[in-house]
Amino acid sequence: MGQTYNVLTENGDTVMCSLKGLMRTKNVSTTSPVVVGDQVEYESSPPDFIISSVKQRKNYIIRQSKKLSKQYQIIAANIDQVFILVTISHPKTHDTFVDRILTTAEAYGIDAHLIFNKVDIYSEEELDEVAERMDVYTTIGYDCKAISLINDKYVSSLKALCKDKVTLLCGMSGTGKSTFINQLIPGTNRKTGLISSAHQKGIHMTTFSEMMPLPIGGFIIDTPGIQEFGIADITKYELSQYFREMNKYRANCKFNSCMHINEPGCAVIKAVEEGDIAFSRYESYLSMYNNEASEEKRY
Numbered sequence: 001m002g003q004t005y006n007v008l009t010e011n012g013d014t015v016m017c018s019l020k021g022l023m024r025t026k027n028v029s030t031t032s033p034v035v036v037g038d039q040v041e042y043e044s045s046p047p048d049f050i051i052s053s054v055k056q057r058k059n060y061i062i063r064q065s066k067k068l069s070k071q072y073q074i075i076a077a078n079i080d081q082v083f084i085l086v087t088i089s090h091p092k093t094h095d096t097f098v099d100r101i102l103t104t105a106e107a108y109g110i111d112a113h114l115i116f117n118k119v120d121i122y123s124e125e126e127l128d129e130v131a132e133r134m135d136v137y138t139t140i141g142y143d144c145k146a147i148s149l150i151n152d153k154y155v156s157s158l159k160a161l162c163k164d165k166v167t168l169l170c171g172m173s174g175t176g177k178s179t180f181i182n183q184l185i186p187g188t189n190r191k192t193g194l195i196s197s198a199h200q201k202g203i204h205m206t207t208f209s210e211m212m213p214l215p216i217g218g219f220i221i222d223t224p225g226i227q228e229f230g231i232a233d234i235t236k237y238e239l240s241q242y243f244r245e246m247n248k249y250r251a252n253c254k255f256n257s258c259m260h261i262n263e264p265g266c267a268v269i270k271a272v273e274e275g276d277i278a279f280s281r282y283e284s285y286l287s288m289y290n291n292e293a294s295e296e297k298r299y
Contacts, residue, residue: 036209037077059108064230081111085171099284106242120148
């Protein structure tokens with residue numbers, strides 16, 4: 001039995017389709033030729049419906065596949081914005097995870113919002129960490145919100161942002177994606193999971209990506225909890241241009257080919273040393289440069 005896809009038609013019906021045979025060999029470097037958010041054309045081939053073509057994507061969020069190191073997974077396509085759910089604990093979301101998603105969103109012109117969830121359960125020390133991390137990202141121009149998704153008053157502003165847009169929810173398991181969808185779409189009753197006491201990691205409650213229409217207009221895309229986010233489709237030579245704060249200083253580097261690693265006269269490194277660029281962001285840059293970004297595009 002081949003892979004099947006639920007296609008939402010123009011009149012609001014859902015049609016189950018399979019792939020036309022030849023499509024399976026296209027884009028062999030990605031795990032699937034059709035992804036959530038794709039606009040497709042389909043045809044009737046009794047007793048089935050067949051996806052015959054995929055329209056050109058305006059953008060997408062892509063990551064390196066964890067299990068297939070030479071393949072890449074497009075998480076979703078044709079996105080207006082991404083909501084990155086961040087938690088300080090239960091489970092802890094690391095800066096490098098956030099920065100990899102932001103870098104990919106920046107590369108494809110996708111608006112990104114950081115949602116710091118679970119403020120109702122944090123200690124004073126953890127709330128201070130929320131404030132510090134929010135300050136890093138708001139300083140460089142990202143919209144940040146500190147909320148509790150179990151409290152309706154915090155959710156109204158997020159609902160307004162989702163109206164008439166395609167929004168991708170991204171975050172580790174246990175950060176609150178299912179809780180947010182239950183708030184957006186009354187009656188959905190998506191399962192919410194517990195946090196592993198041993199490892200403080202969320203338990204996967206969503207097993208596949210799904211795009212759902214919103215009562216207020218627009219769509220929300222729910223994805224399985226992502227524990228790792230490997231960079232793909234970005235070379236090490238272009239990586240720094242997707243760090244907003246580095247763009248203010250790159251032109252002042254002594255060498256035009258400066259990679260901001262250990263070159264003399266590097267304006268970016270100087271900005272890090274003087275505190276004008278957050279060290280956590282620079283650490284994320286080095287992580288991607290050394291371990292993730294390639295010398296040529298791989299997709």
